[in-house]
Amino acid sequence: MNFRKRKIPEINSTSSADIAFLLLVFFLVTSSFDAKTGIYRKMMPPETENAQKQKTDIQQKNLLALAIDADNHILYNDEAIAVNQIRELGKTFITGSDIPKHTIALEVNRDARYQTYLSVISELTAAYNELRNEAAYTDFNHSFLYLTPEQKDSIRTAYPMHIAETESPVEQEGGRS
Amino acid sequence: MSRFRLSAPRRVPGINTASLPDMIFTLLFFFMIVTHMRTVPVMTQLHLPTAQELQKLEEQSLLVYVIAGKDTTIQLNTRFIRPEEMPVHLATLKNNVVEENRGKMIAVLRIDKDLPMGLVNDIKHHLRQAGILTIHYSAEKSRSK
Numbered sequence: 001m002n003f004r005k006r007k008i009p010e011i012n013s014t015s016s017a018d019i020a021f022l023l024l025v026f027f028l029v030t031s032s033f034d035a036k037t038g039i040y041r042k043m044m045p046p047e048t049e050n051a052q053k054q055k056t057d058i059q060q061k062n063l064l065a066l067a068i069d070a071d072n073h074i075l076y077n078d079e080a081i082a083v084n085q086i087r088e089l090g091k092t093f094i095t096g097s098d099i100p101k102h103t104i105a106l107e108v109n110r111d112a113r114y115q116t117y118l119s120v121i122s123e124l125t126a127a128y129n130e131l132r133n134e135a136a137y138t139d140f141n142h143s144f145l146y147l148t149p150e151q152k153d154s155i156r157t158a159y160p161m162h163i164a165e166t167e168s169p170v171e172q173e174g175g176r177s
Numbered sequence: 178m179s180r181f182r183l184s185a186p187r188r189v190p191g192i193n194t195a196s197l198p199d200m201i202f203t204l205l206f207f208f209m210i211v212t213h214m215r216t217v218p219v220m221t222q223l224h225l226p227t228a229q230e231l232q233k234l235e236e237q238s239l240l241v242y243v244i245a246g247k248d249t250t251i252q253l254n255t256r257f258i259r260p261e262e263m264p265v266h267l268a269t270l271k272n273n274v275v276e277e278n279r280g281k282m283i284a285v286l287r288i289d290k291d292l293p294m295g296l297v298n299d300i301k302h303h304l305r306q307a308g309i310l311t312i313h314y315s316a317e318k319s320r321s322k
Binding site: 013016017021023027028031036037039040041042043046108110111112113114115122123125126167 | 194195197198201202204205208209212213226227228229230231232233234285286288289290291292293294295297298301304305306308310311312313314315316317318
């Protein structure tokens with residue numbers, strides 16, 4: 001008996017390009033390119049009813065009071081300031097205060113535009129980020145981005161973010177829907 | 178002269194397409210990496226606000242989408258709701274999540290830039306009462322500067 005070696009037929013692969021194309025088109029259709037960018041914010045836990053509202057007296061130098069009025073003006077000491085001034089204002093305020101105790105109070109009118117609010121928040125975040133970055137350079141000789149998580153935490157505790165948001169009181173009661 | 182005469186008629190060789198699927202697959206993987214699946218469709222019209230200091234949303238799960246369009250309709254994940262119904266819907270959403278993960282939930286606020294802050298504050302108030310404390314304001318990078 002002589003066993004001839006059997007030939008295995010090759011798989012026809014001309015259509016595999018088409019299959020890959022189909023997959024490609026499917027992913028192009030179902031996925032989206034919109035970058036999910038934005039600003040993270042952490043809110044305080046809700047107040048429990050029996051917990052007393054504690055009023056803390058904040059010294060003048062530890063309080064930066066900003067307000068956004070109904071006409072989208074940003075007010076600092078009742079004077080309108082521009083959005084691009086906030087970053088410097090915030091930085092000089094934070095460095096001039098007892099840093100762990102400082103508070104930035106932001107009072108927002110219900111009729112102000114969301115865009116105005118977000119630009120203010122963005123600039124304040126920028127102020128914090130710049131300060132943290134400077135601290136990272138002086139303490140660790142690196143930019144904040146490249147620090148280890150422990151180093152980041154130490155700088156975050158040195159420069160904590162204290163932004164208190166309040167809503168301007170409205171004339172008629174029960175404005176909340 | 179006859180030395181150079183060709184023995185067979187000249188023909189253009191066919192292009193070898195064996196590596197074509199590999200090229201397409203490379204493209205496919207590229208798109209799979211740089212894009213992400215659209216999980217929650219935005220069913221209203223809205224223009225996101227712009228901002229300078231932006232962070233990418235890194236979490237893929239435990240997200241609660243709150244989408245408010247130009248016409249002040251509120252879309253919570255995939256359905257439209259009324260503002261006063263928000264606490265109920267948030268509570269059911271929280272109940273669907275395993276208990277130890279409830280603290281990790283993140284609200285993604287995609288709100289039109291021209292909406293009044295009163296609406297935003299109401300949404301934030303409801304989220305806070307529901308115990309969803311981390312929020313991510315969706316915004317686009319501003320062009321200027």
